[in-house]
Amino acid sequence: xxxxELIKGTLKTIVLKLLTSQEKMYGYExxxxxxxxxxxxxxxxxxxxxxxxxxxxxxxxxTTETVYIGKRIRKYYSITPxxxxxxxxxxxxxxxxxxxxxxxxxxxxQTGNV
Amino acid sequence: xxxxELIKGTLKTIVLKLLTSQEKMYGYExxxxxxxxxxxxxxxxxxxxxxxxxxxxxxxxxTTETVYIGKRIRKYYSITPxxxxxxxxxxxxxxxxxxxxxxxxxxxxQTGNV
DNA sequence: AAAGATACATAAGATTTCTATGTATGCAAT
DNA sequence: ATTGCATACATAGAAATCTTATGTATCTTT
Numbered sequence: 001x002x003x004x005e006l007i008k009g010t011l012k013t014i015v016l017k018l019l020t021s022q023e024k025m026y027g028y029e030x031x032x033x034x035x036x037x038x039x040x041x042x043x044x045x046x047x048x049x050x051x052x053x054x055x056x057x058x059x060x061x062x063t064t065e066t067v068y069i070g071k072r073i074r075k076y077y078s079i080t081p082x083x084x085x086x087x088x089x090x091x092x093x094x095x096x097x098x099x100x101x102x103x104x105x106x107x108x109x110q111t112g113n114v
Numbered sequence: 115x116x117x118x119e120l121i122k123g124t125l126k127t128i129v130l131k132l133l134t135s136q137e138k139m140y141g142y143e144x145x146x147x148x149x150x151x152x153x154x155x156x157x158x159x160x161x162x163x164x165x166x167x168x169x170x171x172x173x174x175x176x177t178t179e180t181v182y183i184g185k186r187i188r189k190y191y192s193i194t195p196x197x198x199x200x201x202x203x204x205x206x207x208x209x210x211x212x213x214x215x216x217x218x219x220x221x222x223x224q225t226g227n228v
Numbered sequence: 229a230a231a232g233a234t235a236c237a238t239a240a241g242a243t244t245t246c247t248a249t250g251t252a253t254g255c256a257a258t
Numbered sequence: 259a260t261t262g263c264a265t266a267c268a269t270a271g272a273a274a275t276c277t278t279a280t281g282t283a284t285c286t287t288t
Binding site: 005008026027028029032046047050051054069072073074075 | 265267269270275
Binding site for chain 4: 119123165184185186
């Protein structure tokens with residue numbers, strides 16, 4: 001498990017990206033998928049996910065569809081065209097950010113005053 | 115400039131790493147160095163930096179030395195041995211995190227129900 | 229003399245996430 | 259049958275982090 005601060009700021013990107021890989025997913029499914037895909041390294045908590053999904057819906061980047069599985073409710077999320085361009089932006093930005101960080105974190109110590 | 119959320123959680127890592135590259139640095143110098151090194155892509159604000167530096171000092175990963183340049187004060191920060199092992203940990207963790215994210219953000223869309 | 233850069237610092241607010249809690253169903257084991 | 263675990267939604271309060279704004283003061287350049 002990564003220290004949670006690292007994951008901050010990437011949650012929306014992860015969720016949107018996942019929603020481009022499948023036509024629709026529901027909240028609980030997203031938490032499990034991320035857990036599995038990352039070998040338990042990233043765990044999205046429900047307390048973080050659900051408010052985020054609601055925010056994404058308000059932004060118009062996902063739409064919902066409520067389904068009953070027996071008596072249990074299930075809320076499917078799908079990405080909108082607006083969401084598709086958004087996720088592309090976000091992924092590109094994150095890739096650039098990673099390059100910058102790689103460079104920064106590869107700085108070598110100066111040799112002392114020889 | 116990156117959207118600020120991305121940078122969250124990486125400030126301490128950046129600062130500590132920089133302090134391994136030079137024997138000592140002062141706050142303002144750190145902001146300028148990061149700005150220069152990243153081509154203005156990452157800008158550390160003073161409101162974020164100073165509290166962080168104070169926290170790092172409390173954690174015992176940096177020590178300070180106050181110097182007068184004329185009448186103007188300057189506070190130099192140096193990394194401690196404890197800080198050196200900390201920064202190694204943090205850089206490793208971030209590298210792993212980047213690998214995980216790369217994998218996640220490279221997921222391909224499923225072909226539809228053909 | 230004014231403006232901009234240097235150099236420190238803190239406080240209020242925004243944002244994001246975590247922990248905890250709540251409700252409820254379905255299923256498996258005792 | 260009932261206890262416990264997994265599924266599935268949701269929100270509220272607390273914690274952490276960063277931004278914006280403000281404050282003080284010096285130095286340098288125009």
